[in-house]
Amino acid sequence: MRWTIRTQLPVAYEIIETPGLLDPANPELLRLPGGATGRQSRLVVLDHSIDDLYGGRIREYFDANDAPVTYLSMPGDEESKSIGNVLDVVTKLNEVGTNRLSSPPIVIGGGVLADVVGLAASLYRRGIPYIRVPTTLLGQVDVSVAAKTGVNFGGYRNRLGSYSPPPRTLIDREFLATVPHRQIRNGMGEIFKMALIKDLRLFELLEEYGAELVEARFQETAVVRPPTGIADEVIGRAIAGMAEELQPNLWEKDLRRSVDYGHSFSPLVEMRALPELLHGEAVAMDCVFSAVLAAQRGLIGAGDLERITAAALRLGLAPSHPLFCDTELLTEALADTVRHRDGKQNLPVLTRIGAVTFLNDLTGAEITAAAGYMGRLLDPSSRPAAAAVTG
Ligand SMILES: NC(=O)c1ccc[n+]([C@@H]2O[C@H](COP(=O)([O-])OP(=O)(O)OC[C@H]3O[C@@H](n4cnc5c(N)ncnc54)[C@H](O)[C@@H]3O)[C@@H](O)[C@H]2O)c1
Ligand SMILES: [Zn+2]
Structure with missing residues (x-):
């Protein structure tokens, strides 16, 4: 005998820009998936930094709306992205008496906390909905669209996890006003990637206004700031690009993913460098490293490579790091990425600024040569123009 069960899981989730999210008159934070507002007891998990900076306003918001919520404050740094913290969230969900559907927890914080609470929600009663409020740039342009x-x-990074997108993600650019500049640059690393793989206009915006956007933390009230509308356009294009790439391949059944650009060598570098390098910083370096690989093959010209390196510098991102000169480590990083891509390199590389192709025949010699180039980039006097692609 044999039984086959076939079913389909329709998935829809929203990313909603909502300025003034913490204004008690703004109902978005109270809404349940589907749009109704509930009165059930809910858990609100706050990033430590968010609790420090916005805890008062957040409590006022829920008080003013008579919403029965319990708060849990957790650290949001990469070292805190642990299964132990997931279990702490689960314990709290139990204490609050979380319902299966009608009292989704809310997570307000950076990407780390979103990933921790998202995993907890996906395990709790085998999966409950949750609401995500990303408060860092990386969170708003990248994690916001992610299903993971x-x-x-x-x-290893993200070795345990699940695919469970929250039905609602709420984005308010105002949160970025308090994000440290280094964390803004970290988010810029992912926007840089998105520009490189599919959006020349976004790349040009970064070339022209990237430095001001970082300085102003995407706030139009800042002293040094890009022209009105640029912050929204950059965030909007980054989110739209991400959504467009993810939608047809949400479950990653196709392991040729252009959004993996900048994520082939960086995961191991990032883990080995912890806590020195942030995710977006390592991603930006991998973007440059992968551009070097493309230039070595003649897929892009030396001029494009220089432009890419210069743009990274303009965003305040270092284009290289000693670990990106370590051939052994880079080889090991690629080997793990190949396992992640189920035995294939599927290595995204640029064919121009704004388009990618995939390689499956990258050699150790190419890695060694590119590592040499990354070494030369470490010397400010030899970048970006003077570091020759070969030799
Ligand atoms: N699920 C996905 O598909 C996905 C996609 C991209 C990244 N990620 C994950 O996201 C994580 C990185 O996220 P991140 O860059 O947001 O880092 P993060 O969550 O570590 O936050 C960075 C720091 O900023 C603080 N912070 C958060 N919001 C703030 C605010 N408004 N003002 C001041 N400080 C604030 C945090 O407390 C933390 O110290 C990584 O672990 C990465 O793996 C997940
Ligand atoms: Zn990333």
Whole structure:
């Protein structure tokens, strides 16, 4: 005998820009998936920094709306992306008496907390909905669109996780006003990637206004700021690009993913460098490294490579790091990425600024040559123009 069960899971989730999210008159934070407002007891998980900076306003918001909520404050740094913290969230969900559908927890914080709470929600009663409020740039342009949750385990990034998008993600650019500049640059790393793989206009915006956007933390009230509308356009294009790439391949059945650009060598570098390098910083370096690989093959010209390196510098991102000169480590990083891509390199590389192709025949010699170029980039006097692609 044999039984086959076939079913389909329709998935829809929203990313909603909502300025003034913490204004008690703004109902978005109270809404349940589907749009209704509930009165059930709910857990609100706050990033430590968010609790410090916005805790008062958040409590006022829920008080003013008579919403029965319980708060849990958690650290939002990469070392806290652990299964232990997932279990702490689960414990709290129990205490609050979370319902299966009608009292989704709310997570307000950076990408780390979103991943931790998302994983907890996906495990709790085998999966409950949750609401995500990303408060960092990386969170708003990248995590916001993602279906994935996860924690680090055994020395590897995101080794445990799930695909469970929250039905609602709420974005308010105002949160960025308090994000440290380094964290803004970190988010810029992902926007840089998005520009490189599919959006020349976005790349040009970064070339022209990237430095001001970082300086102003995307706020139009800042002293040094880009022209009105640029912050929204950059965030909007980054989110739209991400959504367009993810939608047809949400479950990653196709392991040739252009959004993996900048994520082939960086995961291991990032883990080995912890806590020195942030995710977006490592991603930006991988974007440059992968551009070097493309230039070595003649897929892009030396001029494009220089432009890419110069744009990274203009965003305040270092284009290289000693670990990106370590051939052994880079080879090991690619080997793990190949396992992640189920035995294939599927290595996204640029064919121009704004388009990618995939390689499956990258050699050790190419890695060694590119690592040499990354070494020369470490010397400010030899970048970006003077570091020759070969030799
Ligand atoms: N699920 C996905 O598909 C996906 C996609 C991209 C990244 N990620 C994950 O996201 C994580 C990185 O996220 P991140 O860059 O947001 O880092 P983060 O969550 O570590 O936050 C960075 C720091 O900023 C603080 N912070 C958060 N919001 C703030 C605010 N408004 N003002 C001041 N400080 C604030 C946090 O407390 C933390 O110290 C990584 O673990 C990465 O793996 C997940
Ligand atoms: Zn990333």
